[in-house]
Amino acid sequence: MAVFTQVSEDQARALLERLNLGQLTGLRGIQGGIENTNYFLDTTQGHWVLTLFERLTAEQLPFYLELMRHLAAKGIPVPNPQADRHTGAILHSVCGKPAAVVQKLHGASQLLPDAAHCAAVGDMLARMHLAGQxxxxxxxxxxxxxxxxxTVPQVLPFMAxxxxxxxxxxxAHQNTIASSTAYAALPRGPVHADLFRDNVMFEGTALTGFFDFYFAGVDTWLFDLCVALNDWCIHHTDGSHHADLAQAMLHAYQAVRPLTDAEQQLLPDLLRAGALRFWISRLWDYHLPREAALLTPHDPRHFExxxxxxxxxxxxxx
Known part of the structure; x- marks a missing residue:
């Protein structure tokens, strides 16, 4: 969540007036990821997050925003997009960019999770998958x-x-897996696809929300679970699985939605797929970066x- 586009206080006030969210009391750019421009909006009515979409188009965005609204209506703790009080639209325009305003979740990211945190993520991820059906x-x-x-041909020239x-x-391995009958049998639906530690909020061990759905799409539920396992349940020094954390997440997920035979068979391959996806994207962001006021590319060697x-x-x- 870098800052590619500068938003003035006057522009923020005009947006807040359309959304009937109170008077602006604070506007702060958020440093973190690498896709969109994000600001914290503090108002007399509460705390919000403003996102300006730098790559996603106005045609692509209804999927993400309507998915969050759908999940919120099903009781999944996600940020609910705020609507224009005149038109009811949840997709807005700021600085000529498509934009959204969502509730700021309570709590904080848990960057040093234990088994209880991982189990809570597994449980809620399964509930989210079922709610999105x-x-x-x-x-x-x-x-x-x-x-x-x-993307791989674009990053290969930079690599040892x-x-x-x-x-x-x-x-090549993942292309082979994707053409298999077992892969075709995997259950699928809307997925978060980026459920890292910094995209989940906790108060103590109580999970208070999933956020940043702007990599979401329809994919296999197993891939979504594997992306989470590859971040929440590893030793960061060498990338190996932390067995206790991994089993806690898997068991909690399966208590809500048991994995099918095809999912159990392909779990090791989809874990590899999840690692490959983020290795490629970090290589791309690291070697072919865009300019941003608060951009900090991640080290691609981690996912290698x-x-x-x-x-x-x-x-x-x-």
Whole structure:
């Protein structure tokens, strides 16, 4: 959540007036990710997050915003987009960019999770998947396999030979997996696709919300679970799984939605897929960055380590 577009207080006040969210008392740019411009909006009525979308188009955005509204209506703790008081629209325009304002969730990100935190994430992720089954809009995961195939040739020139060979070999493996009958049998629906530690809020061990749905799309539920496992349940020094945390998340998820036979079979491969996706995107952001006021690209070597660990030490259900 970097700042690519500067928003003035007058522009923020005009937006707040349309949304009937009170008078502006604070406007602060948020440093963090690398896709959109984000600000905290403090008003006399509460605390909000303003997002200006730098890559996503106005045609793509209804999927994300309506998904959040759908999940919120089903009782999943997610930020609910705020509507224009005159038109009812939840997609707005600020500085010529498509924009949204959502509630700021209570609590804080848990960057050093224990088994209780991981179990809470697994439980709520399963509930989110089931709640999204009847969501009426469809949009593919825009950072899925077609994007990997298109992006790898762009980053290969920047890579050392051994890492480049690993990247190409794993991409070939994932193309093979995606064409298999087991993969075709995987349950799918709307997924978050980016459920890292900094996209979940807690108060103590109580989960208070999932947020940042702007990588969401329709994909396999197993991929979504694997993305979470690869961030919440690992040793960050070498990328290996933290067994207790991984089993806590898996067991809590399965208590709500048991994994199918195909999902259990492909769990090790989809964990590799989750690592590959973020290795590719971090390579792309690191070597082909955009200018931003608060942009801090992530080190791509982290997910190279995670992928190597997924290959040499596959995780299976116990």
């Amino acid at each position: 009847d969501f009426g809009l469809h949009q593919p995961n825009l950072r899925g396999l077609p994007w990997w195939n298109a 030979t051994e890492a480049a060979h690993l990247l190409q070999a794993e991409l 380590r995670v992928l190597r660990a997924r290959i040499t030490q596959p995780l299976r259900l116990k």
